[in-house]
Amino acid sequence: MDAILRQLSRKEIFPNLKAIVLTGHSAGGQFVTRYEMANKVHDAISVPLTYVVANPSSYAYVDPDRPAGANNELRPFGDARNCTTYDSWPYGLKNRTGYTAAIPDDQLKKQLASRPVTYLLGEIDILPLGGFDGSCPAMAQGPTRLARGQAFGAYVNAKYKATHKVVVVPLCGHNARCMFTSEPALAILFPKI
Numbered sequence: 539m540d541a542i543l544r545q546l547s548r549k550e551i552f553p554n555l556k557a558i559v560l561t562g563h564s565a566g567g568q569f570v571t572r573y574e575m576a577n578k579v580h581d582a583i584s585v586p587l588t589y590v591v592a593n594p595s596s597y598a599y600v601d602p603d604r605p606a607g608a609n610n611e612l613r614p615f616g617d618a619r620n621c622t623t624y625d626s627w628p629y630g631l632k633n634r635t636g637y638t639a640a641i642p643d644d645q646l647k648k649q650l651a652s653r654p655v656t657y658l659l660g661e662i663d664i665l666p667l668g669g670f671d672g673s674c675p676a677m678a679q680g681p682t683r684l685a686r687g688q689a690f691g692a693y694v695n696a697k698y699k700a701t702h703k704v705v706v707v708p709l710c711g712h713n714a715r716c717m718f719t720s721e722p723a724l725a726i727l728f729p730k731i
Contacts (some may be wrong), residue, residue: 539572540579547583556731558587567594569679571690572628575600575650592658592717593683595671599630600647603697604664604678605689612693619676628674651698656726659687659694668712682718683712688722697712 539560545551546558562570574580574589575598602625604615616626627634631643638646664682666672680686691704691726707723710716717723 539573540577541730543577543579543583543587545720549584554586557729558583558585559590559729560587561590561592561718561727562594563592563717564712567591568596568628570594571655572598572638574653574655575646576641577649580642580649580653584651587654587705588654588729590656590658591687592714593629593660593687593712595662595669595683595686596629596676597686597689597698598628599625599679599693599696600643600650602630603684603693605680605693610680610685610689610692612697615678617674617678621678626679629679642644645647647698650694651700655694655700655703657687657691657703657704658723658726659684659704659706660712660717660726661706662711665711670712 540647545560560570570589571591571594576578580587602614603612604624605611606613606616618624624630626632627638631646661684663684680689688704690693692714694702695707705722707717707720718727
């Protein structure tokens with residue numbers, strides 16, 4: 539992905555490119571949310587880059603807090619004894635390997651908070667369908683994709699002073715076509731420059 543973004547930002551190849559929107563749905567959304575926080579090219583390319591994360595099944599939390607209770611209050615995960623991997627990569631920052639392994643935790647936190655992100659969440663993406671991650675570390679993030687996305691967006695904005703947007707797409711479930719062709723999504727995916 540780094541190489542693709544570097545190539546797209548080359549003015550001699552794409553002189554009229556004004557912005558790049560990197561997006562993914564479901565497993566693609568999981569990639570985009572983790573790539574957003576960890577990539578090494580965001581500040582190195584000459585074209586503004588934004589991220590649109592649609593209906594992922596889980597997120598990478600950058601500390602041990604997880605949503606709890608009816609109002610998704612953030613607190614240290616209460617069942618860590620029985621769910622020992624809740625804070626391990628790709629659900630948390632522990633035990634990272636590969637691309638993210640050498641990046642310090644503080645840098646990942648800073649990058650997560652500072653980069654422009656919109657979470658597109660289906661209003662009715664509340665069923666365990668389409669590769670739903672029902673593992674213990676994923677369930678620690680919430681009971682549904684909708685709940686997980688709302689909680690993660692609130693967490694990053696409140697705790698890390700990010701300005702990420704959370705957009706709930708009416709009448710869409712876990713369906714990329716519904717999500718990406720909706721009125722709210724079109725304005726985000728194709729910004730007027």
